Amino acid sequence: MREKQENYLILLIIFILSLFFFILPKKIKEKPIHQVCSPSYCWEVELALTAEEKEKGLMFRETLPKNKGMLFVFKKEDYHPFWMKNVLIPLDIIWLDKNKKIVFISSNVPPCHPSNNSCPIITPPKRAKYVLEINGGLAKSLDLKTGDILKFKYQIK
Numbered sequence: 268m269r270e271k272q273e274n275y276l277i278l279l280i281i282f283i284l285s286l287f288f289f290i291l292p293k294k295i296k297e298k299p300i301h302q303v304c305s306p307s308y309c310w311e312v313e314l315a316l317t318a319e320e321k322e323k324g325l326m327f328r329e330t331l332p333k334n335k336g337m338l339f340v341f342k343k344e345d346y347h348p349f350w351m352k353n354v355l356i357p358l359d360i361i362w363l364d365k366n367k368k369i370v371f372i373s374s375n376v377p378p379c380h381p382s383n384n385s386c387p388i389i390t391p392p393k394r395a396k397y398v399l400e401i402n403g404g405l406a407k408s409l410d411l412k413t414g415d416i417l418k419f420k421y422q423i424k
Contacts, residue, residue, distance in 0.1 A: 301314055301338065302419070303338055303417050303419055304418045304419075305411055306415075310336040311334055311335055313337045313338070314338055314421060315337055315338065316340055324337060325358065326352070328356060329355055329356070333402055335401075336402075337400045338397060338421070339399075341396050341397070343396065344364060344395060345394055346391060347362070347391070349373075349389050349398065351376055351377065351386050351387075352381075352383075353379070354379060356378055356403070357375050357402070357404070358402065359400070359404065359407075360372070360373045360398060360399075361400075361406060361411065362397070362398050363397040363398070364393070365396045366416065368414060368416050369415045369416075370391060370395055370413060371391035371393060371413065373391075375407075376389065377403075399417070
């Protein structure tokens with residue numbers, strides 16, 4: 268009887284070890300960390316690459332941690348307009364050119380409630396390839412300004 272229990276225990280240990288070394292690592296895939304950094308601060312950003320992701324943006328979010336944001340990546344530089352329809356928190360919207368240089372900042376853009384059908388559209392005065400959305404007022408508190416260059420770290424599949 269004792270020998271049978273030891274055999275079951277050994278089989279259980281082998282099973283548990285196989286979970287840790289073979290099965291679980293395949294099931295648990297870490298999301299790559301995407302970052303945008305100014306000289307003094309870094310944000311962990313979600314990427315908006317597809318038309319659907321760009322359209323949704325940060326809609327319906329009630330909070331955004333200070334160190335988080337969203338980076339919109341466009342195929343080419345253009346005058347990419349943004350609006351705050353269904354966005355529930357104030358944001359700073361930062362347009363960057365292909366060299367990741369800030370070309371325009373719209374600071375502390377107020378939310379536009381879902382029932383409001385006349386949300387203003389914000390169009391940058393210069394072409395941009397990237398748009399970064401962060402918490403409203405943060406760009407000013409970090410002294411970000413037109414001409415500053417940001418650094419990106421992201422992976423696109």
